[in-house]
Amino acid sequence: MLSCHALHVKHGHRAILADINFELAAGQFIAILGENGAGKSTLLQALTQDIDYQGTVSFAGQDLAACNPAQLATRRAVMLQHSRPNFAFSAKALIAMGRYPITESEREREANVNEVIALLDLTALAERDITALSGGELQRVQFARCFAQLNGQRRDSSGKLMLLDEPTAALDLHHQHKVLGLAKQFARQGNVVVAVLHDLNLASLYADQVLLLADGRLQQHGAPSDVLCQQVLKPIYHTEMHINPHPVYHIPMIFSEPLKGVRHA
Numbered sequence: 231m232l233s234c235h236a237l238h239v240k241h242g243h244r245a246i247l248a249d250i251n252f253e254l255a256a257g258q259f260i261a262i263l264g265e266n267g268a269g270k271s272t273l274l275q276a277l278t279q280d281i282d283y284q285g286t287v288s289f290a291g292q293d294l295a296a297c298n299p300a301q302l303a304t305r306r307a308v309m310l311q312h313s314r315p316n317f318a319f320s321a322k323a324l325i326a327m328g329r330y331p332i333t334e335s336e337r338e339r340e341a342n343v344n345e346v347i348a349l350l351d352l353t354a355l356a357e358r359d360i361t362a363l364s365g366g367e368l369q370r371v372q373f374a375r376c377f378a379q380l381n382g383q384r385r386d387s388s389g390k391l392m393l394l395d396e397p398t399a400a401l402d403l404h405h406q407h408k409v410l411g412l413a414k415q416f417a418r419q420g421n422v423v424v425a426v427l428h429d430l431n432l433a434s435l436y437a438d439q440v441l442l443l444a445d446g447r448l449q450q451h452g453a454p455s456d457v458l459c460q461q462v463l464k465p466i467y468h469t470e471m472h473i474n475p476h477p478v479y480h481i482p483m484i485f486s487e488p489l490k491g492v493r494h495a
């Protein structure tokens with residue numbers, strides 16, 4: 231459903247992404263993983279058409295570069311890293327902006343926005359000024375805006391695409407699971423969710439597939455149980471680790487070690 235063919239991105243003369251190829255099926259949650267500077271956000275920016283690239287990115291058989299932006303906005307929502315608006319809107323007004331591309335009555339819009347506010351435990355924050363929210367509160371509101379954009383629309387056979395850059399970076403444990411749980415349920419409704427994550431254990435818990443980048447190249451693409459193993463992760467993260475199965479779900483959990491000598495110094 232989402233495919234990337236021979237994708238290359240350069241900044242100046244420097245190759246940031248080289249020859250990225252993948253095909254992702256409908257109904258899946260995909261995590262993009264990799265160390266700092268590996269090219270994860272750049273890949274997401276190529277998927278969102280925010281940067282120039284060579285190659286083809288297509289969704290449901292359509293080349294995204296050739297799509298009409300207004301039509302695309304009804305099928306694809308994006309949550310970028312560190313986006314802090316400087317305008318004193320309420321949280322509810324920001325979430326409602328997610329619905330602007332959708333043709334619906336005021337009553338329907340109000341109902342859809344209220345549903346998302348309730349789903350994300352945002353009732354107490356709904357009338358707050360977004361410039362005065364904490365980092366985690368704002369991240370939840372930004373996710374709600376993105377979720378509202380695609381939630382509650384009539385399903386069409388071509389599905390929808392949600393692109394998230396580090397959606398849980400500032401969130402407490404409960405809200406990490408809330409956000410990724412909603413994203414995963416959304417994926418299961420015949421859509422695709424792609425999320426950049428740093429937390430390998432959250433990737434193991436939620437992702438159907440992981441794309442592991444290193445130095446601008448796709449090193450591994452597969453199920454978390456195949457990719458999240460010592461021989462793949464140690465050369466990339468340069469960290470001592472132990473990988474044991476989750477006691478309930480029997481999927482790999484990564485237990486990393488502090489630098490040598492620090493813990494017992």
Ligand SMILES: Nc1ncnc2c1ncn2[C@@H]1O[C@H](COP(=O)(O)OP(=O)(O)OP(=O)(O)O)[C@@H](O)[C@H]1O
Nearest residue numbers: 241242244246264265266267268269270271272273
């Ligand atoms: N506009 C730019 N001009 C030049 N180089 C850039 C630009 N944007 C990103 N880069 C470089 O491209 C590389 C990949 O950056 P990117 O932001 O995609 O990494 P990332 O994997 O998302 O990293 P992080 O985990 O730190 O967020 C980095 O070396 C970065 O310095």
